Amino acid sequence: MELTSSIASAQSDMNASAMKTTMEELARKVDDLENRSRRSNLRLVGLPEFKEQGDMCAFLEKWILKTLGQDNFPQPPVIERAHRVGGPIRGHAPGSRESTARPRAVVMKFLNFADKVRVIQAARKKGNIFVDNNKVMFFPDLSSDLLKRRKVFDPVRKELASHSIRGLRYGIIYPATLLVTVRGRRHTFDTKSGAETFLQGLKTEMSSDRFQFYINYSQMHLKNHLHDIFKHGEQIYM
Known part of the structure; x- marks a missing residue:
């Protein structure tokens, strides 16, 4: 009796899960149809x-x-x-x-x-x-549901706008995918977490680039300074 009850409970949970999945799929299809009807x-x-x-x-x-x-x-x-x-x-x-x-x-x-x-x-x-x-x-x-899905990326887009990166382009493509192009490479994200992870990596890369620029600039400045010293010394010797 107890085994039969457990099997019935498991089947009920499976049916509920399957029904939930079906309802979510139907909702997505209805929303897609609504947005396609608004395409003009x-x-x-x-x-x-x-x-x-x-x-x-x-x-x-x-x-x-x-x-x-x-x-x-x-x-x-x-x-x-x-x-x-x-x-x-x-x-x-x-x-x-x-x-x-x-x-x-x-x-x-x-x-x-x-x-x-x-x-x-x-x-x-x-x-x-x-x-x-x-x-x-x-x-x-757009439908209210699709607007909500797109709005999820607003914090990421706002932070991207705050950085001055040459060749950076970004926007939302249908239905709700964030497209980011950096240095000719395209990156797409369907979730906020994926976009945030990419943004964090991009910020780390930018910091590394700035540090390397500082090193290169310092080396160039030192080289020019030594050149001036040697040139001045040659003039004194002559």
């Missing part, structure tokens, strides 16, 4: 409220061309849908105290994925973009 979307942050004057699509199509330059687009981009994120602001006119609060983000869906890519590239090339003294920025439109 962009999120615009910082656009002042009421700037669109009731027609967000028409406003964005004209504003994007004017701001980013028509030369970046073979054809004017077509936006299928666009809306503010969050509930509408009712009963407040432009310029009121409520309308000057932090503006809601805008989500836009392009008819062509290529136009979305062109907007991102043109915005990066242009740099800072302002509308009525408000800085606006374009971001990919």
Whole structure:
């Protein structure tokens, strides 16, 4: 009886573990499908409220061309849908105290994925973009789960940004992988711990490089100093 109970308990644990694994796999697939459905979307942050004057699509199509330059687009981009994120602001006119609060983000869906890519590239090339003294920025439109997975790498990216390393490039590639390029070599990380271990090794290597530079500089300085002494001695002897 006791053996039968133990077997039943073990089977129950195995079933629970298998079900948990299946649920996690299904959740990943659903999240992947959600993000793929957003692949032609962009999120615009910082656009002042009421700037669109009731027609967000028409406003964005004209504003994007004017701001980013028509030369970046073979054809004017077509936006299928666009809306503010969050509930509408009712009963407040432009310029009121409520309308000057932090503006809601805008989500836009392009008819062509290529136009979305062109907007991102043109915005990066242009740099800072302002509308009525408000800085606006374009971001990919991602699910909340994927944003959390990417945010894990924020401390590592912040520390990488604090170091001046020639040839250092880094960024997030889909879905949530940190890509770091140093001296022409590419390194990818799917976990924060792996990225932190690499960063620690990189810092150690940088310290070693600085120490070697100091040694080389000291040797060169000493060599030049001795050369000056010998040269001065020859002049006295002559």
